[in-house]
Amino acid sequence: MPKLKTARKSTWVDMTAFVDVAFLILSFFMLATKFKPEEPVEVTTPSSVSSKGIPEKDALMVTIDKEGRVFVQVDNPDMREKIISNMSETWNLGLTQQQINAFRNAPSVGVPRNQLAQLLSMSPEQMLKVRQPGIPVDSTGGELAFWIRDALSVYAGRKLNLLIKADNDSKYPAFKGVIGAFKANDQNKFLLVTSAEDVPAGSELDLKNAREAAAARGK
Amino acid sequence: MADMDVSDKGGHKKGPGVKKSKKKPARVDLTAMVDLGFLLITFFIFTTTMAQPMAMDLFMPKDSTEPNQTKIKESGAFIVILGKDDKIYYYEGMDALQMKPTTYEDIRGLILDKKRRTKADDFMVIIKPTADATYRNTVDMLDEMKINVVERYAMVDISPVELDLVQKTEAANGVQ
Numbered sequence: 001m002p003k004l005k006t007a008r009k010s011t012w013v014d015m016t017a018f019v020d021v022a023f024l025i026l027s028f029f030m031l032a033t034k035f036k037p038e039e040p041v042e043v044t045t046p047s048s049v050s051s052k053g054i055p056e057k058d059a060l061m062v063t064i065d066k067e068g069r070v071f072v073q074v075d076n077p078d079m080r081e082k083i084i085s086n087m088s089e090t091w092n093l094g095l096t097q098q099q100i101n102a103f104r105n106a107p108s109v110g111v112p113r114n115q116l117a118q119l120l121s122m123s124p125e126q127m128l129k130v131r132q133p134g135i136p137v138d139s140t141g142g143e144l145a146f147w148i149r150d151a152l153s154v155y156a157g158r159k160l161n162l163l164i165k166a167d168n169d170s171k172y173p174a175f176k177g178v179i180g181a182f183k184a185n186d187q188n189k190f191l192l193v194t195s196a197e198d199v200p201a202g203s204e205l206d207l208k209n210a211r212e213a214a215a216a217r218g219k
Numbered sequence: 220m221a222d223m224d225v226s227d228k229g230g231h232k233k234g235p236g237v238k239k240s241k242k243k244p245a246r247v248d249l250t251a252m253v254d255l256g257f258l259l260i261t262f263f264i265f266t267t268t269m270a271q272p273m274a275m276d277l278f279m280p281k282d283s284t285e286p287n288q289t290k291i292k293e294s295g296a297f298i299v300i301l302g303k304d305d306k307i308y309y310y311e312g313m314d315a316l317q318m319k320p321t322t323y324e325d326i327r328g329l330i331l332d333k334k335r336r337t338k339a340d341d342f343m344v345i346i347k348p349t350a351d352a353t354y355r356n357t358v359d360m361l362d363e364m365k366i367n368v369v370e371r372y373a374m375v376d377i378s379p380v381e382l383d384l385v386q387k388t389e390a391a392n393g394v395q
């Protein structure tokens with residue numbers, strides 16, 4: 001019987017290409033992205049069919065978590081510094097320069113005025129861990145109305161986009177309180193942050209979009 | 220297995236004083252580098268966001284302090300009340316006693332039905348969330364306005380009469 005020759009061949013794979021691609025993808029991510037800002041509270045937003053993008057700059061974001069705690073965040077650090085200095089003067093909080101700097105770098109802040117000094121004395125890691133009670137709001141706006149007023153005066157007439165980012169399970173009264181704070185400052189236009197959702201097929205909006213696209217093509 | 224052959228394929232001069240001329244190919248195993256490379260990639264994927272966030276948003280123009288500035292015909296009004304536990308109650312016109320329960324799936328059909336029956340100038344949807352309605356309910360309803368291309372809609376506070384009716388209906392149906 002002839003001996004079955006099983007030629008044992010060693011599989012030798014040239015990994016150079018792999019390494020090339022891996023470092024290319026890595027460089028892409030390093031250059032095109034930035035670190036997600038750490039938030040003291042995680043919020044899952046509902047989805048919507050709206051396709052308007054969020055403005056990156058000049059945005060004041062009010063975050064509402066599922067328990068109705070309200071946090072506020074302004075993206076521009078210089079503006080933040082001005083806003084907190086304003087607040088400190090207006091309400092005699094007596095914040096030191098160090099605390100003001102801490103606010104500059106803090107992500108979202110959600111404490112009543114009287115606890116601001118205490119919160120800003122903490123280190124950034126502690127600030128994230130401690131349970132912030134949220135800014136008080138009520139139907140006439142509460143303290144949030146003053147935060148908004150300060151932000152608007154710092155922006156002095158330039159457009160400040162107001163964003164609301166709330167959790168799926170936040171109850172309506174918290175949302176209404178935030179809107180009340182906006183209304184108290186005569187701000188009636190704001191944007192709600194949602195995640196993406198496809199337009200349902202065959203719905204009126206779908207047909208309308210199709211009509212508009214066809215009209216644009218036909219021109 | 221994953222090797223790179225870094226041996227010189229000739230063409231190099233023998234340095235002075237080299238005694239041995241044995242050429243040994245130096246094989247570098249790159250598996251570790253590939254592993255690390257992909258590990259770093261996954262790290263960056265999970266901890267960063269693209270510079271343009273993918274979130275969409277809903278633009279809600281709000282009326283100022285008078286919600287009922289526009290006079291709407293009773294026949295054209297469609298009122299939707301958002302209750303607890305993702306429940307919706309709706310009625311047409313001014314008669315709250317005709318309130319009927321429905322779900323988020325069915326409300327689209329109901330809104331479209333009313334829209335077809337009413338003249339475009341008279342049709343208006345009024346959304347009244349209760350204190351137990353969640354933010355998701357609110358956004359879903361605003362989404363429905365967009366999906367069904369409802370030109371006029373408003374979000375107002377629920378009246379005590381309606382709230383009372385809603386609570387009675389919930390008690391009758393055993394909703395906690």
